[in-house]
Amino acid sequence: MGRGIAESKDLLHWVKVGELPLTQAVEKNGIAAPGARVIGGVVHLFYQTYGQGAKDSICHATSVDGVHFVKDAANPVYHPTKMPWSVGRAIDAEVTVMPDRIMMYFATRDPQMHKQIIGAASAPRHAKLTRGDWTDVSVDAPTLTPELPWEHICTEAPSVVEHDGFYYMFYAGGWNNEPQQIGVARSRDGIHFTRLSDEPLLANGAKGSWNSSESGHPGVLQVGNRTFLFFQGNDDGGKTYHLSKVEIGWRQGRPYVLPDSSAATASPSLK
Structure with missing residues (x-):
């Protein structure tokens, strides 16, 4: 498993422009779940090792153009201790x-490798974000653990943005494909989160729709005063995945x- 890079001028039409090659020993089984953030004019990419079970951990790379990345020599840079x-x-x-x-x-x-739960770590504001900079918070x-019936025994893929003084996860x-669906929780301090609803914010689609198997793995993007929620979906139990988005109002x-960007009408943007 590897990571691709796509480019868009309208957040709807995407063209593949590159890949993140597998070059480090820790990546021998592949890499997954990238999350990028521009900090001080530099793109910081965080991604996970793949297929190592309890030993999977977080790696780090940087880029000045969002396409060509320099990997952190200290990878992996974080796992909770x-x-x-x-x-x-x-x-x-x-x-x-x-x-x-x-x-x-x-x-x-959890220690039994049974439940999927969400945690948090922090680094100083001007740190290099490499190994040794991160502190378990x-x-x-846990920051969030599965409690609701639709969450089953898994909460994962957190994506957090700030809006009007609160942090929304x-x-x-x-x-x-259980199905996976998307919920939202809110926090004042970015550490203690409270769910805003017992129901998903974005559910999987109805039978026959492109995302009937799931609407999962959210990624939130703020563009000016607009908020977009990207997510993955499919209709064949995970044999083929697509990426799409909806717009979020507040x-x-x-x-x-x-309403005009519901998951039912938001056809896949990337296949």
């Missing part, structure tokens, strides 16, 4: 820049899917 509720695994990383620090949200497993308890609930501190 001080969280007794975690087996020590880290996948699905995404970084959010806050006024006083940089937060990394990631998915991990959610030490006493869009996350996937349920394993891939009402009284709560995100909602704008």
